[in-house]
Amino acid sequence: MHAERSPVAAIIALGVTQIIGYGTLYYSFSILAADMAKGLGWTTEWVFGALSAALLIGGATAPWVGRLIDAIGAGRVMAVGSLAASASLAACALAPGGVAFVAALIAMETASNLVLYGAAFALLVQIRPRAAQRSITYLTLIAGFASTVFWPVTTALHERMSWQDVYLVFAGLNLAVCFPLYVWLSLGLSKQGGAAIGQQSAVAGLLAPAQRKAGFRLMLVGFAALSLVVAAILVHMIPLLSGLGLGTSAAVVGTLFGPSQVLSRLVNMVFGRNLPPIALALIAATLMPASVALLALTAPSTTGAMVFAVVFGLGNGLFSIVIGTLPLALFGSEGYGTLQGKVMAARLIVAAMAPFAFAFALTTIGAGLSLAVTALLGGLGGLSFLAIRFLVGPARAA
Structure with a gap:
């Protein structure tokens, strides 16, 4: 059977929505958190605690989202999610007090499950299953610019307006740009048969039925460990970089992260087309903990921080691909939305406390020890993926 072509228009449209989605719903938070805390009369740690609670509750809804994606199609779910994301951003901005702010934050993290990578990957699988691994790589290549675009954009907007006004601008972006694109994608998917399309070219998984339970557990442990590192650091x-003594250069160093994500995906796309997802998972699980350990050992060196940002970005760029491609490779395309829902739930629930815990650790045991513990926890991911490789067997893994 000839290889399926990637749906270029759908990938570009999803790339735009993922840049806006991650930029407005995720990357902007750390820049606005201090101003949020000041307005609410809270400490910054408690604002991150509210984010952790929102991630935890949002993670609990992810399996339901996954089943809904399989039932009605990812395009429709993402269209509804875009409206919910816009409304929740506006609700955060207009919240009269702490309780309303936390409720809106919970709604925002729940909405993010409907529109970010998990749903986007499922959409690509539903459109063309046999092209999905390649399509996911292309999508993550585009979406890797989210932090590069939205860290400086958020900072520039916040210099001119309050965090509430910034969130209202972001609500407008989701409504005016993302919603129409999701409606278009949904209509296109419906014309091709909805969630049931691509059945004739469905992808089979590498794991035998008897291996699936163990493989699923190992995959969840690996994803959860690396997601914890990503949530804590990003x-x-x-x-963090400012606190390590980099001062105003911290923002410049931080901008290296986004291009490094893109670089790793570009290198993988050009030179690693035949590299299996298990190998990518092992590489990502090596780079990220190693970069965190390097930052702990070299701080406050600007050079060390720059190397950290680049290596961490390289690892996270590959990890974003693996989140979509490894479940597909191991378990196949049938019921992929439900599987992604379970993966999202595990990742979000385990990582939910990471921002709050890391903020607390920074103030109690210091940056060096906090980074060392984070690196050790990330190392569990590599061990889990190594175990999956042995479970599958070298021949099938390749």
């Missing part, structure tokens, strides 16, 4: 990236 939310605190700019404040």
Whole structure:
């Protein structure tokens, strides 16, 4: 059977929505958190605690989202999610007090499950299953610019307006740009048969039925460990680098992260087309903990921080691909939305406390020890993926 072509228009449209989605719903938070805390009369740690609670509750809804994606199609779910994301951003901005703010934050993290990578990957699988691994790589290549675009954009907007006004601008972006694109994608998917399309070219998984339970558990442990590292570091990236003595250069160093993500995906796309997802998972699980350990050992060196940002970005760029491609490779395309829902739930629930815990650790045991513990926890991911490789067997893994 000839290889399916990637749906270029759908990938570009999803790339735009993922840049806006991650930029407005995730990357902007760390820059606006201090101003949020000041307005609410809270400490910054408690604002990150509210984010952790929102991630935890949002994670609990992810399996339901996954089943809904399989039932009605990812395009429709993402269209509804875009409206919910816009409304929740506006609700955060207009919240009269702490309780309303936390409720809106919970709604925002729940809406993010409907529009970010998990749903986007499922949409690509539903459109063309046999092209999905390649399509996911292309999508993550585009979406890797989210932090590069939205860290400086958020900072520039916040210099001119309050965090509430910034969130209202972001609500407008989701409504005016993302919603029409999701409606278009939904209509296109419906014309091709909705969630049931691509059945004739469905992808089979590498794991035998008897291996699936063990493989699923190992995959969840690996994803959860690396998601914890990502959640702890990314939310605190700019404040962490500033606290390590980099001062105003922290934002410049932080901008290296986004291009490094893109670079790793570009290199993988050009030179690693035949590299299996298990191998990518092992590489990502090596790079990210190693970069965190390097930052702990070299701080406050600007050079060390720059190397950290680049290597961490390289690892996270590959990890974003693996989140979509490894479940597809191991378990196949049938019921992929439900599987992604379970993966999202595990990742979000385990990582939910990471921003709050890391902020607390920074103030109690210091940056060096906090980074060392984070690196050790990330190392569990590599061990889990190594175990999956042995479970599958070298021949099938390749």
